[in-house]
Amino acid sequence: MVTIDDYQGQVTAWCPGCGDFGILQALKKALVNLKLEPHQVLIVSGIGQASKLPHYMRCNTFNGLHGRILPVATGAKVANQELVVIGVGGDGDNYGEGGNHFLHAIRRNIDITLLVHNNKVYGLTKGQASPTSDPAFVTKVQPGGVVSSSFNPLSLAISQDAGFVSRGWSGDIDHLSWLIKQAIQHKGFSLVDTLQPCVTFNKKNTYRWYKERVYKLAEEYDPTDRLAAFERAQEWGDRIPIGIFYRKQKPTFEDQLAGLKKGPLFRQKLDPSQLKPLLETLS
Amino acid sequence: MSVDLTLKIGGEAGQGMQTIGYVLSKTLARGGFHLFANQDYMSRIRGGHNFFQIRVKEEPVYALSEEVDILIALDKATVKIHRPELKEKGVIIFDGEQIDISPKKPHLLSVPLERLAREEGGNKLFSNSVAVGAALGVLDYRFDILAQVLKEVFGRRGEETVQNNVKAARAGYDFTRENYKDSQVSPLQSGKGNKKMLISGNEALSLGAMAAGCKFMAAYPMTPSTGIITYLAGKAREFGLVAEQAEDEIAAINMAIGASFAGVRAMVATSGGGFSLMVEALGLVGMTETPLVIIEAQRPGPSTGLPTRTAQADLEFVLHASQGEFPRAIFAPATAEDAFWSVVKAFNLAEKYQVPVIIMSDQHLADSYSTCHKFDLRKVKIERGIISDTELTKIKDYKRHRFTPSGISPRAFPSQKGRIVITDSDEHDEDGHLTEDLEMGKKMVQKRLKKIEALATEIEPPQVYPHENAQIILIGWGSTYGALREAVDILIDQGVDVSLMHFQEIWPFPTQLVTSILSKAKQSFCVENNATGQLARIIRAETGRKVTGKILKFDGRPFSSQYIIKELKKKKG
Numbered sequence: 129m130v131t132i133d134d135y136q137g138q139v140t141a142w143c144p145g146c147g148d149f150g151i152l153q154a155l156k157k158a159l160v161n162l163k164l165e166p167h168q169v170l171i172v173s174g175i176g177q178a179s180k181l182p183h184y185m186r187c188n189t190f191n192g193l194h195g196r197i198l199p200v201a202t203g204a205k206v207a208n209q210e211l212v213v214i215g216v217g218g219d220g221d222n223y224g225e226g227g228n229h230f231l232h233a234i235r236r237n238i239d240i241t242l243l244v245h246n247n248k249v250y251g252l253t254k255g256q257a258s259p260t261s262d263p264a265f266v267t268k269v270q271p272g273g274v275v276s277s278s279f280n281p282l283s284l285a286i287s288q289d290a291g292f293v294s295r296g297w298s299g300d301i302d303h304l305s306w307l308i309k310q311a312i313q314h315k316g317f318s319l320v321d322t323l324q325p326c327v328t329f330n331k332k333n334t335y336r337w338y339k340e341r342v343y344k345l346a347e348e349y350d351p352t353d354r355l356a357a358f359e360r361a362q363e364w365g366d367r368i369p370i371g372i373f374y375r376k377q378k379p380t381f382e383d384q385l386a387g388l389k390k391g392p393l394f395r396q397k398l399d400p401s402q403l404k405p406l407l408e409t410l411s
Numbered sequence: 412m413s414v415d416l417t418l419k420i421g422g423e424a425g426q427g428m429q430t431i432g433y434v435l436s437k438t439l440a441r442g443g444f445h446l447f448a449n450q451d452y453m454s455r456i457r458g459g460h461n462f463f464q465i466r467v468k469e470e471p472v473y474a475l476s477e478e479v480d481i482l483i484a485l486d487k488a489t490v491k492i493h494r495p496e497l498k499e500k501g502v503i504i505f506d507g508e509q510i511d512i513s514p515k516k517p518h519l520l521s522v523p524l525e526r527l528a529r530e531e532g533g534n535k536l537f538s539n540s541v542a543v544g545a546a547l548g549v550l551d552y553r554f555d556i557l558a559q560v561l562k563e564v565f566g567r568r569g570e571e572t573v574q575n576n577v578k579a580a581r582a583g584y585d586f587t588r589e590n591y592k593d594s595q596v597s598p599l600q601s602g603k604g605n606k607k608m609l610i611s612g613n614e615a616l617s618l619g620a621m622a623a624g625c626k627f628m629a630a631y632p633m634t635p636s637t638g639i640i641t642y643l644a645g646k647a648r649e650f651g652l653v654a655e656q657a658e659d660e661i662a663a664i665n666m667a668i669g670a671s672f673a674g675v676r677a678m679v680a681t682s683g684g685g686f687s688l689m690v691e692a693l694g695l696v697g698m699t700e701t702p703l704v705i706i707e708a709q710r711p712g713p714s715t716g717l718p719t720r721t722a723q724a725d726l727e728f729v730l731h732a733s734q735g736e737f738p739r740a741i742f743a744p745a746t747a748e749d750a751f752w753s754v755v756k757a758f759n760l761a762e763k764y765q766v767p768v769i770i771m772s773d774q775h776l777a778d779s780y781s782t783c784h785k786f787d788l789r790k791v792k793i794e795r796g797i798i799s800d801t802e803l804t805k806i807k808d809y810k811r812h813r814f815t816p817s818g819i820s821p822r823a824f825p826s827q828k829g830r831i832v833i834t835d836s837d838e839h840d841e842d843g844h845l846t847e848d849l850e851m852g853k854k855m856v857q858k859r860l861k862k863i864e865a866l867a868t869e870i871e872p873p874q875v876y877p878h879e880n881a882q883i884i885l886i887g888w889g890s891t892y893g894a895l896r897e898a899v900d901i902l903i904d905q906g907v908d909v910s911l912m913h914f915q916e917i918w919p920f921p922t923q924l925v926t927s928i929l930s931k932a933k934q935s936f937c938v939e940n941n942a943t944g945q946l947a948r949i950i951r952a953e954t955g956r957k958v959t960g961k962i963l964k965f966d967g968r969p970f971s972s973q974y975i976i977k978e979l980k981k982k983k984g
Contacts, residue, residue, distance in 0.1 A: 138844055170825045172669065175836070182833075183844050188825035190672055191835040191845065192665065193695050199662040203669025203677065204825075206653050207627055211673065211826050232658040386648035387626075394674035394824065396651050398624030400791035406618070406646070407785055410608040411440075 130165050132156050137185040147324025148177060150298035151245055152184055155214075157301070158308035159187075162212075170211045172201040174226065176252045178218035178245035195225025198233040201240045202381075208394045209382050212312060215242040220250050223259040223279050230281075233317050234290040238381040241311045241318045244281065245298075247326040248333050255329035265332060281321045282361035286354060286374045292318030293357065293374040297342045298325070299335060303370065310372060316380045323368070338368070345371030352376065414444065414469050416599065417476045418546060421462040421493055422485030424455050431483075431539040432463030433780070434564055435546065438557045439467050440609040440782045442599075447472045447893065449779040449969070454634070454718040460488050467599070473746050473781060473893025477971045480596055481549060483542045485524075487511065500595035504545050504587070506538070520549070520591050527582040537579035544583030549591060551598035554584050608785050612776035612890075613638030615747040616706055619754030620678055621650055622791045625704070627670035627677040629655045629663035631685055634718045635774040636708035639680040660685035664692040664705070671701045672834070674824035676758050676795075680706035683725045684715065690732045693767055697737030699834040700812065700820065700859065702761035702796075704754065709773040711967050720967025721774035723889055723940035727948065729769050730918060736856065738764065738863045740870070741918035743771040745892030748783035749915055750776065755791050763796035764866045765822060771917075773940065775969040776890035798823050803830065810841040814854065818861030867919035873912045875928060877903070881910035883983060884932040886958065888914035888946050890969070891938055897972035902979070909979075914946070926954040934959040934983055938975055941965055959983075 135156045142148045159169060166187040173179035175194035182189035188211070192200045197215040205213045215222075222230055222244050233242065248265070250256040256269045260281070264273035285293040292314040296304035304322060311318035323342070325335050349371070351357060357374035382388055390396060418435060420428050429450060436448045446467045453459040466476050479496045482489065484505040490512060497503065497518065505512065507521025522545045528537035540561065547557055561576045587594075610618070617639050620628065630640040643654035653670075657663035660681055667677040681689065686707045696703045707729055711722040729741060740760050744750040750772065757768040798821040803809065806821065809830040813820045820841075825832045833843030838852040846852065873886075876896060887895045892913050899911045912928055929935055929950070935958040937947035944961040951957050962978040964970055 165828070166831055167826060167828050170673070180845070183835075186831060188831055189833040189835070189843065190669065190699070191833075191837065192668070192699070193691060193836050196661065196665040196692065196695075199657065199665030200669035200672070202655075202662075203627060203629070203666035203671075204673040205669075206655070206666075207670040207673035207675040207677075208824075208826055228658050229662055232662065385653055387651055387653040389648060390651035393626040393651070393653065393670070396626060398676070398793050398795075400622040400624070400788045400793070402650065403618065403622050403786075403788055406621075407608065407788070410610055410614075411606045411785060 130160055130163055132160055134166055135159060135185045135187065138183045140184045141180065142177060143328050145327040146177070147247060147298035147326065148181065148245060150301050151243070151304065151322055151324060152181055154296070154301045154304035155243065155308055156185055157305040158312065161305065161309055162312060164212055168212055170204055170213050172197050172204065172213065172215050174217040174221035176218040176221050178216060179221060181216050195221055196229070197221060197226060198229040198242065202233065202236065202238050205238055205240050206382060206385070206393065209239070209388070209392050213240040214312070215240055217244065218251070219244060219246045219248065219258045219260045223281055227259070231288065234285055234288045236381040237291055237316045237378050239315055239317070241308070241320065243308065244319070244321045245324055246321050247324045247330055249326050249330040251326050251329055262332065280361060281319065282373055283358055285319050286358045286361055289354070289376065290319060290374070291316035291376050291378050292372070294318070294320050294372045295370045296320055296322040297338060297370045298322055299338060299342070300370070303344065307372065314375065316378055323370070341366060341368040342370055343367055345369050345373070414467060414599065415476070416467040417464060417479045418467070418481045418483070419462055419464040419479045419493060419496070420483040420485065420542070421460065421489030423457065424453060424459050424461050425457040426485050427539050428461050428463045428485070430564070431543050432465065434560055435543050436465050436780050437564070437609055438547065438560045439465065440607050441556050441560060442553060443605065444469060445471045445607065445782045447474060447779060447781045449475055449775065451968070452719050460492060462489065462493070471782070474897050475969065475971055477973045481546050483546055484510065485542070502549060502594050502596055504542060504549070520587060520594065522583060522586050524583070527586065528579050531582040532575035532579035534575070537575055540576045540579040541583035544580035545587045548584040548587035549594050549596050551588070554581065607782040609780055609782050610747050611638065611778060611780045612747045612750050612772055613778070614642055615750040616680070616754055616770070616772065617642035618786070619751040620704070621646060621652070622751070622786070622788060623755045623758040624676050624793055625678050625758065626652045626675040627667060628652070628679065629657045629666040630680050631657050631660045631663055633682045633685045635710055635777040636680040636682050636706060636772070638777060639706060660688040661692065664689040667703055668692060668696060668699070668701050671703055672699070672825070676762070678704040678706065680708065682708050682710050683712050683728070686725070686729070686732070694733035694735055694737070695836050696767040697733065697735065697739070697859065698836050700765035701834070702765055703767050704757045704761050705767060705769045707769055707771055708777045709771065711965065717967045719774065721940060721969050722965065722967065723773055723891070724942070724945065724965070726771065726888070726917070726945040729771060730949070737859050738766045738866055739918065740766060740768040740866060740916070741771060742768065742916050743889035743914060744776065745889060745913060745915050746783070747776070747779070747781050751786055753915065759792070759794040760866065760869055763794055764819060764862050765796070766862060766866065771889055773890050796822060811843045812839060812855070813841050814858055817865055818858045863919055870919055870921055871916045872921040872924040873914045876911045876913070878910055879928055880931055881908050882933040883907065883909040884912050884928060884935040885909060885938055885975070885979070886912045886935060886946065886950070887938045888917060891940060894970040894972050894975055895938055898975040898979070901972055901976060920949065920953045922953050925950060926956065929954060929956045936960045936962050936979060936982065938962045938970065940970065
């Protein structure tokens with residue numbers, strides 16, 4: 129029986145009170161709940177405070193470059209579909225530096241889960257605006273306040289018909305853990321955008337600020353209605369919904385790759401003599 | 412007299428030069444000849460001026476000639492541009508009913524290409540087949556070989572298309588045989604050698620990857636490397652591999668890294684611009700010690716440069732690309748045949764040493780077709796350098812980046828019970844966890860660099876032809892081999908004491924051998940398709956020796972032996 133202890137990792141270097149702790153706990157709980165053992169799981173992360181997460185648990189880890197979580201995760205999943213592949217990184221990683229990959233991961237619909245720690249600020253580089261920072265948010269680099277509008281990952285994902293679009297909140301670990309579990313179980317690309325406070329650099333979107341606003345999508349909410357989901361994804365301000373906004377079952381990338389019909393790539397025998405008939409045709 | 416025949420087909424983009432060039436090449440190769448064929452095309456889909464040239468010999472040939480025996484002109488511009496290249500007894504085949512040139516001179520062979528195409532094939536689209544037939548008629552070549560090749564090439568489009576092509580070709584063939592019996596081009600009797608393979612550099616690189624068991628390839632289309640993903644994608648189902656067109660080159664290389672980390676042989680292919688985007692991830696390969704093969708097909712730069720032309724101007728870039736220091740290997744195959752074997756070796760070294768191996772191709776190698784003997788697949792050895800399950804069970808505490816005397820750590824994949832595989836782009840400890848322990852960081856740098864020692868012993872020293880003791884040494888790398896070797900043969904015939912030192916594997920640099928050869932030569936000249944002599948600078952840096960001179964060409968076109976000889980005579984004094 130796999131337990132939380134099996135996922136015990138290194139000592140963390142996050143600030144005390146960081147929202148990352150809630151996400152880490154929720155992720156471990158979800159994996160244990162799914163009876164997944166550490167060797168069955170691969171976490172691919174980028175660079176940022178969030179991307180340090182896999183070091184603080186115990187499972188296969190590729191902690192790569194800033195913004196490049198999804199391509200590495202895609203390659204790993206194509207090579208070995210037996211792995212549960214989870215991408216972990218922050219809003220800068222996924223919506224800034226890696227924005228293009230986010231679009232194309234949705235298009236591919238590869239069966240990986242993307243867990244975004246969205247604290248609406250850059251932590252590792254000490255407090256600059258992120259793509260999701262609210263307009264007018266003041267930082268040392270944006271002393272007059274953020275001018276650009278805030279990136280909305282949910283409405284973008286829904287507009288592109290992503291198969292699983294959800295938002296969690298690091299202050300509600302049980303709900304977040306449930307969301308992550310649903311996302312992993314979903315066949316295809318799944319997004320768990322997770323709101324989290326940054327206790328050091330974001331004095332606006334604090335625990336209290338979220339607590340006063342966050343609410344769970346009602347049980348009667350129909351996540352298969354794309355237009356309603358899009359509309360709900362616009363809701364921000366006094367009330368902030370969390371939960372599964374949209375889901376749709378679609379064929380996955382791996383299911384459709386001709387090269388995988390013979391089985392997972394990493395299990396295939398390498399045999400140069402297979403080329404013989406092909407070489408015959410070249411003369 | 413031995414055969415040395417050059418055919419050139421010229422016309423606008425969109426006139427199908429590539430197809431008829433291929434048909435003609437295949438027909439000549441099938442007849443037992445060696446050949447080297449290359450296309451020169453503009454970065455456009457229609458119009459402009461493109462040409463395809465084929466050089467035919469009885470012995471292996473890897474370079475073009477500047478002189479043409481048969482010019483097939485599909486437009487008027489071709490006649491104007493290429494007429495000066497014609498040999499004394501050379502001929503021009505053109506459609507006198509379409510192109511306004513009066514066929515007064517004996518070397519102008521007017522053939523009603525369009526009319527015969529319409530009459531025999533039912534459509535002017537078959538004019539190219541008429542032209543191929545006409546050229547082979549002039550050579551009195553065996554028509555049945557052409558008919559068979561047309562059948563193979565157009566077979567997919569149905570029997571009717573095949574028949575129309577064959578009829579059109581026959582009409583052209585008969586026309587020149589009847590009307591231009593007295594043309595002075597020597598007839599080409601086929602049937603001497605064995606059947607040979609006819610492949611392009613891109614095809615050879617792709618086949619090498621397949622033979623080596625490459626299961627994942629990602630790329631963003633970029634000339635002249637695109638042929639590789641195209642070829643592999645076409646074989647994906649049959650051979651169980653994935654060739655993914657990524658959203659950009661950054662994604663391409665990171666995907667390949669992910670696939671390699673997860674346990675399969677993975678590769679990317681690009682040109683200089685795309686490689687620029689891949690550079691950060693090249694460092695990731697170095698840091699995480701994830702094996703990867705990278706094909707960099709060069710074209711003139713900087714920036715977008717000349718997309719469809721050739722160059723060798725990325726060598727120093729590739730050698731030094733990325734921040735930080737880590738081992739890498741750089742290959743530069745000389746011919747298509749070499750290209751096949753270089754990819755096979757690249758995968759073995761990449762996995763054995765857990766390093767990036769970069770193969771420098773270029774437009775000239777990528778797009779040129781040449782004949783070679785069928786690859787002996789029994790010689791393809793696959794060495795994965797992966798720790799076996801038995802060995803692994805003996806290790807209590809698996810560490811992906813464990814310190815070892817060779818610097819090579821035991822490589823395992825994620826997903827196997829009992830071990831966890833961890834790696835990081837940050838400096839890390841033996842487990843793979845990020846660290847800021849500076850002593851550990853220093854040891855990790857040393858561990859990675861340690862791998863160079865054994866890697867260097869695997870590098871094939873430059874090929875020296877014909878011997879080491881010549882007074883003059885010509886030095887080249889990669890696709891210039893054919894022109895250089897031919898230049899050396901001609902010069903030796905002329906009494907010049909000259910040899911060729913040619914690099915097919917450049918890095919780690921074979922310092923000792925190069926130093927010894929250069930110390931014996933009176934004069935040495937680096938011959939490179941770039942403007943500054945990049946290999947010459949690397950030789951200087953690695954051996955302390957300065958070459959006497961450089962023969963450089965950076966007009967986007969490949970070298971010919973004639974050009975090298977002319978330049979050498981100016982420079983050698």
